[in-house]
Amino acid sequence: MEPRTLRQIRGAKELVEETVDAATLAINEVQRTMTRMPYALLARIGPIAAPVQAIEQAHLKIADSVYFSIRVGNRLVGNMAGFVLDQLDAHAQRKGRS
Amino acid sequence: MVSEKKNSISQPAWGATAASILNGCFGDYLNNRDNGLAIDMAFYQNNRPLELSVDALRAACPTPTDRLCVLVHGLCCHEGVWDFPGDPVRSYGRALQHDLGYTPFALRYNTGLPIPYNGQVLDTLLEQLLAAYPGPVDELILIGHSMGGLVLRAACHYGAGRAAPWVGKVSRAFYLGTPHEGAGLERMAHLVTTILHAVPHPVTAMVGNIANQRSQGIKDMRHGTLLEGVDFTGSVPWLPSARHYLIAGTVTDDPEHLASKLFGDGLVQPPQAGEHVKLFPGVGHMRLAHDEAVYEQIKQWCVSA
Numbered sequence: 001m002e003p004r005t006l007r008q009i010r011g012a013k014e015l016v017e018e019t020v021d022a023a024t025l026a027i028n029e030v031q032r033t034m035t036r037m038p039y040a041l042l043a044r045i046g047p048i049a050a051p052v053q054a055i056e057q058a059h060l061k062i063a064d065s066v067y068f069s070i071r072v073g074n075r076l077v078g079n080m081a082g083f084v085l086d087q088l089d090a091h092a093q094r095k096g097r098s
Numbered sequence: 099m100v101s102e103k104k105n106s107i108s109q110p111a112w113g114a115t116a117a118s119i120l121n122g123c124f125g126d127y128l129n130n131r132d133n134g135l136a137i138d139m140a141f142y143q144n145n146r147p148l149e150l151s152v153d154a155l156r157a158a159c160p161t162p163t164d165r166l167c168v169l170v171h172g173l174c175c176h177e178g179v180w181d182f183p184g185d186p187v188r189s190y191g192r193a194l195q196h197d198l199g200y201t202p203f204a205l206r207y208n209t210g211l212p213i214p215y216n217g218q219v220l221d222t223l224l225e226q227l228l229a230a231y232p233g234p235v236d237e238l239i240l241i242g243h244s245m246g247g248l249v250l251r252a253a254c255h256y257g258a259g260r261a262a263p264w265v266g267k268v269s270r271a272f273y274l275g276t277p278h279e280g281a282g283l284e285r286m287a288h289l290v291t292t293i294l295h296a297v298p299h300p301v302t303a304m305v306g307n308i309a310n311q312r313s314q315g316i317k318d319m320r321h322g323t324l325l326e327g328v329d330f331t332g333s334v335p336w337l338p339s340a341r342h343y344l345i346a347g348t349v350t351d352d353p354e355h356l357a358s359k360l361f362g363d364g365l366v367q368p369p370q371a372g373e374h375v376k377l378f379p380g381v382g383h384m385r386l387a388h389d390e391a392v393y394e395q396i397k398q399w400c401v402s403a
Contacts, residue, residue, distance in 0.1 A: 007134035008135055011133040012135060014131070015128070026304055029300075
């Protein structure tokens with residue numbers, strides 16, 4: 001494979017990784033904001049305010065952990081793809097020298 | 099003979115097309131991140147960048163003529179936009195070479211970068227091209243499609259400002275569907291993102307943020323920005339030593355039709371009628387870069403005194 005093609009594939013890999021990461025962060029932030037809206041209304045009712053806040057925290061933690069898992073998985077897949085590209089790069093360089 | 103010729107010309111593949119679209123949409127981001135997909139401005143031949151050295155140019159142009167033609171594509175495109183559909187061997191550059199002896203050089207560049215920046219780089223590149231060209235150059239004509247026309251105007255401005263030798267060689271410049279007064283579509287996109295941000299809701303704000311990620315090159319099309327920090331295109335004079343020709347199209351065969359009045363060639367409104375302005379009714383924005391009638395007009399202007 002040509003170095004130019006490899007560089008482009010690596011660029012595409014980085015772009016996908018960065019897009020997934022940025023999209024996950026953005027959607028997580030939007031979901032947090034929207035999740036808080038109904039809980040904020042319910043928390044105004046004195047007798048249930050404390051349990052509502054506890055449920056809200058649990059809800060947000062679960063949602064955050066899901067998004068965090070997606071980001072970690074994305075990073076792992078990106079690292080693996082990067083490793084494969086490094087091997088291809090090294091192979092192309094060895095081939096170029098011989 | 100034709101099939102031999104076809105085999106010797108390599109067209110940009112789908113990967114190059116995808117990279118050009120990505121560069122048009124997010125080219126400044128790719129450039130800032132030093133991403134491998136970011137395109138470096140260069141003249142391309144057979145889908146490969148042309149090295150601007152005497153030896154490389156001699157190999158690329160075995161029979162150099164004293165007239166050069168530089169073609170600059172538009173947003174999200176590459177040099178393949180000049181190829182005629184169904185006959186990729188034919189393009190304005192190759193036809194001008196065959197008919198009038200102009201040696202063509204087709205540019206490929208990152209259309210997502212600011213137009214003034216691309217103009218400055220093109221100014222330098224044209225100087226290098228003329229310095230390395232294996233023969234004397236008497237005349238240079240410039241053909242720009244859409245954003246390419248703005249990049250050419252910016253390059254002429256920066257070149258003229260430092261009295262670059264190539265500027266004096268420019269005899270004619272052709273602008274095909276170039277939004278000298280700004281592009282309506284980008285003005286609309288700007289309005290939509292402003293409204294999305296004004297709505298107090300996290301989802302619309304997120305959609306607005308995503309839409310705002312479009313490249314600076316696209317944003318520069320709103321006013322047809324040629325100079326850094328100056329939105330008014332009229333502040334950049336046309337290169338006085340060259341003749342300038344404007345070619346435009348419309349979406350319908352009748353230029354007076356409401357659709358043509360509203361949408362122009364689909365993306366750009368036609369300029370006001372004038373001596374060096376030619377309107378091609380029924381020719382859409384992209385077709386302006388590869389149309390027989392448009393080519394005949396360019397050729398006719400090239401041979402006119």
